[in-house]
Amino acid sequence: MKITKLNKNTIFKNGTIYDPYNQKKFKGDLLVSNGKIKQIGKVDYPKDAKIINCEGLIVTHGFCDIHVHFREPGREDKETLVTGAKAALAGGFTRVCVMPNTDPPLDDPESIRFIVEKAAETPVHIHPIGAISKGQKGSEITEMGAMKDEGAIAFSDDGIPVQNAYVMRLALEYGKMIGVPIINHAEDIPLRNEGVMNESEVSTRLGLVGNPDMAEAIMIQRDLDIAETVSSKLHVPHVSTKKAVNLIEKMKAQYSYITAEVTPHHLYFNDSALTTYDTNLKVAPPIRSEKDRKSLISALKNGIIDCIVTDHAPHTIEEKEAPFELAPFGMIGLESCFGAVNKILVKNNGFKIEKLIDLLTINPRQIMGFDSNLFNIGCEAEITVIDPQEEWTFSKNDIYSRSINSPFLSEKLKGKVKFTIVKGMLAEV
Amino acid sequence: MMTEKHLLGLEGYPAENIETIIDTAFGFREVLERPIKKVPSLQGKTIVNLFYENSTRTRISFELAQKRLSADTINFSASSSSVNKGESFKDTVQNIEAMKIDAIVMRHPHPGAPLHLTKFVDAVVINAGDGTHEHPTQAILDLMSLKEHFGKIKGLKVGIIGDISHSRVALSNIHGLINLGAKVTLCGPPTLIPKYIEKLGVNISYNVDEVMDWADAINVLRIQMERMGVGLFPSTREYRNLFGITHERLNKHNKKLVIMHPGPMNRGVEIDSNVADSEQAIILDQVLNGVASRMAILYLLLGGKQEEN
Numbered sequence: 001m002k003i004t005k006l007n008k009n010t011i012f013k014n015g016t017i018y019d020p021y022n023q024k025k026f027k028g029d030l031l032v033s034n035g036k037i038k039q040i041g042k043v044d045y046p047k048d049a050k051i052i053n054c055e056g057l058i059v060t061h062g063f064c065d066i067h068v069h070f071r072e073p074g075r076e077d078k079e080t081l082v083t084g085a086k087a088a089l090a091g092g093f094t095r096v097c098v099m100p101n102t103d104p105p106l107d108d109p110e111s112i113r114f115i116v117e118k119a120a121e122t123p124v125h126i127h128p129i130g131a132i133s134k135g136q137k138g139s140e141i142t143e144m145g146a147m148k149d150e151g152a153i154a155f156s157d158d159g160i161p162v163q164n165a166y167v168m169r170l171a172l173e174y175g176k177m178i179g180v181p182i183i184n185h186a187e188d189i190p191l192r193n194e195g196v197m198n199e200s201e202v203s204t205r206l207g208l209v210g211n212p213d214m215a216e217a218i219m220i221q222r223d224l225d226i227a228e229t230v231s232s233k234l235h236v237p238h239v240s241t242k243k244a245v246n247l248i249e250k251m252k253a254q255y256s257y258i259t260a261e262v263t264p265h266h267l268y269f270n271d272s273a274l275t276t277y278d279t280n281l282k283v284a285p286p287i288r289s290e291k292d293r294k295s296l297i298s299a300l301k302n303g304i305i306d307c308i309v310t311d312h313a314p315h316t317i318e319e320k321e322a323p324f325e326l327a328p329f330g331m332i333g334l335e336s337c338f339g340a341v342n343k344i345l346v347k348n349n350g351f352k353i354e355k356l357i358d359l360l361t362i363n364p365r366q367i368m369g370f371d372s373n374l375f376n377i378g379c380e381a382e383i384t385v386i387d388p389q390e391e392w393t394f395s396k397n398d399i400y401s402r403s404i405n406s407p408f409l410s411e412k413l414k415g416k417v418k419f420t421i422v423k424g425m426l427a428e429v
Numbered sequence: 430m431m432t433e434k435h436l437l438g439l440e441g442y443p444a445e446n447i448e449t450i451i452d453t454a455f456g457f458r459e460v461l462e463r464p465i466k467k468v469p470s471l472q473g474k475t476i477v478n479l480f481y482e483n484s485t486r487t488r489i490s491f492e493l494a495q496k497r498l499s500a501d502t503i504n505f506s507a508s509s510s511s512v513n514k515g516e517s518f519k520d521t522v523q524n525i526e527a528m529k530i531d532a533i534v535m536r537h538p539h540p541g542a543p544l545h546l547t548k549f550v551d552a553v554v555i556n557a558g559d560g561t562h563e564h565p566t567q568a569i570l571d572l573m574s575l576k577e578h579f580g581k582i583k584g585l586k587v588g589i590i591g592d593i594s595h596s597r598v599a600l601s602n603i604h605g606l607i608n609l610g611a612k613v614t615l616c617g618p619p620t621l622i623p624k625y626i627e628k629l630g631v632n633i634s635y636n637v638d639e640v641m642d643w644a645d646a647i648n649v650l651r652i653q654m655e656r657m658g659v660g661l662f663p664s665t666r667e668y669r670n671l672f673g674i675t676h677e678r679l680n681k682h683n684k685k686l687v688i689m690h691p692g693p694m695n696r697g698v699e700i701d702s703n704v705a706d707s708e709q710a711i712i713l714d715q716v717l718n719g720v721a722s723r724m725a726i727l728y729l730l731l732g733g734k735q736e737e738n
């Protein structure tokens with residue numbers, strides 16, 4: 001990947017331009033001047049312009065991932081804001097939201113300010129999500145108002161479920177007042193038990209403790225009920241089960257402030273992939289059954305799930321080399337995201353490419369309240385250029401994260417990010 | 430001939446291999462009855478017994494098997510604290526491998542650890558129990574004991590009684606028995622029977638008397654109280670009433686039901702003392718067959734020389 005400053009004038013020539021905000025698709029050029037969108041469609045050709053041939057490529061909004069873990073502060077050996085930002089660029093993401101389960105967690109206004117200041121030095125836009133509870137202990141809510149003022153765009157104890165329903169209620173009440181979504185890692189802790197993978201025939205064969213699908217469903221039903229009761233925004237992270245999809249569908253029919261996300265790995269793998277005890281597939285919530293995987297795909301198709309997030313979760317090789325039960329949960333996902341979801345959704349399940357782009361651009365931006373009319377003239381250029389046809393094999397050379405814990409290594413993917421433009425920079429992937 | 434390099438588990442393990450092991454084991458069983466119980470089959474081979482968890486019985490059985498075959502043996506017991514660091518596992522086994530050894534017999538508290546080990550070493554790996562996953566050598570000695578008693582495995586009806594969820598013995602026995610054509614019924618409290626296990630081709634019953642009526646043999650598993658963080662059954666008293674293989678219960682059944690137990694037993698809990706010591710119990714045969722079948726496994730996997738008379 002080559003990252004350079006954008007020329008004063010850069011023309012993305014002869015591409016298929018897809019503007020998800022206006023739901024418009026057409027062949028044409030796009031001129032970026034001084035880091036801003038200058039003209040779209042038919043453009044002037046300033047003499048000094050750098051011309052990037054986009055024949056056969058799609059020029060669209062920069063992807064936005066509202067669920068990543070960049071491990072700073074505390075575990076800079078796994079990832080930093082800078083290395084995470086590079087992984088984002090490689091995956092076509094111009095904007096990401098980092099989860100607060102750092103060490104210490106982002107649970108006060110000062111730590112939010114720390115991220116905002118550090119993020120300014122990185123090549124993508126990074127927004128912190130604040131912790132719901134002090135120390136992520138699930139008992140006392142954080143200073144959400146002050147944290148929002150410092151730049152927190154949502155609240156979550158991600159990684160750790162808010163087990164106490166009353167605390168969840170308080171968080172949703174507060175979230176309503178300040179107008180931000182609350183995101184609860186939805187697993188009922190006692191029911192999840194010591195589960196390290198989906199409870200299924202596979203877990204039984206492997207002698208591993210299973211995490212049943214109802215652990216997710218029960219927690220989500222609780223959260224949906226509380227959100228509806230107090231009329232606040234709930235965003236359901238990394239939905240993994242058919243049961244949860246059904247509950248979300250029902251609640252969405254009667255209450256509109258519910259949104260939900262799904263990860264590429266829950267769309268791509270099923271639990272039979274774990275028969276080799278591959279610790280790179282150990283993740284929370286776990287990779288579920290084929291029936292669940294299929295229901296997640298149709299939930300995206302039907303708008304029950306609103307967006308795709310990577311839940312990019314770097315871990316060291318040493319930690320992932322441990323026996324399955326001891327290895328930490330999580331996998332990286334930014335670099336492989338588009339190739340994986342384009343293969344599953346567009347190639348294998350008949351999605352329109354525009355629909356997939358919506359799931360990676362306007363939908364997540366609208367959940368977080370970011371500007372999503374990005375091809376408005378004069379807007380800062382946040383652009384991703386993709387080749388939807390290229391077939392490639394994901395390898396270590398494609399990883400820019402500081403960690404390499406990816407189950408997509410050696411997988412054949414379809415669709416590749418070619419250029420990512422943000423903050424006046426051009427990344428050639 | 431053996432088609433697999435390692436013995437990691439009996440799931441998907443070829444039935445012919447199991448039969449070859451059992452046939453060979455009967456040969457070694459004769460050796461064990463001789464006044465001089467040693468053969469030179471594995472002279473010059475080095476085997477490491479790598480035990481990340483205490484298991485006096487299994488370790489002694491393997492050690493004895495190795496000594497009877499004239500192999501050189503090293504015992505390595507890792508402290509439980511080092512088990513909790515993934516890094517030291519890799520370091521430990523690579524260090525051991527660097528010493529040019531031929532086989533590693535490993536007991537480990539975590540499922541999948543033996544498969545994991547094969548990625549780091551070239552030596553033959555024999556699983557001596559990996560957490561709640563498999564314990565293939567135990568299952569093979571159980572199969573051998575059944576064959577010794579009944580003359581065949583195919584068509585036998587075997588009940589496995591007790592804590593199925595936390596038992597590597599159960600899982601390996603299920604795979605081995607089904608592989609060789611036996612019928613299996615599991616019996617225990619529903620809280621100790623994992624969901625979806627019927628997909629392995631077994632029946633489930635909560636009525637131990639019915640299972641005893643049906644079965645030719647029952648394998649009584651140890652109730653592992655030390656594993657119950659949460660009470661998965663209400664009390665040992667109640668367990669004994671519902672599932673214990675008591676003297677009274679056994680007497681209600683007329684036929685000669687064969688009783689097995691992998692040990693160590695909780696006498697008076699899952700099995701009565703006088704049942705364990707009765708004529709119907711083949712528990713001590715299992716112990717001797719354990720040595721013979723482990724000799725056969727080591728001999729076959731390490732390509733031992735044929736004994737010259």
Ligand SMILES: [Zn+2]
Pocket residue numbers: 158159160185237238284285
């Ligand atoms: Zn989470």
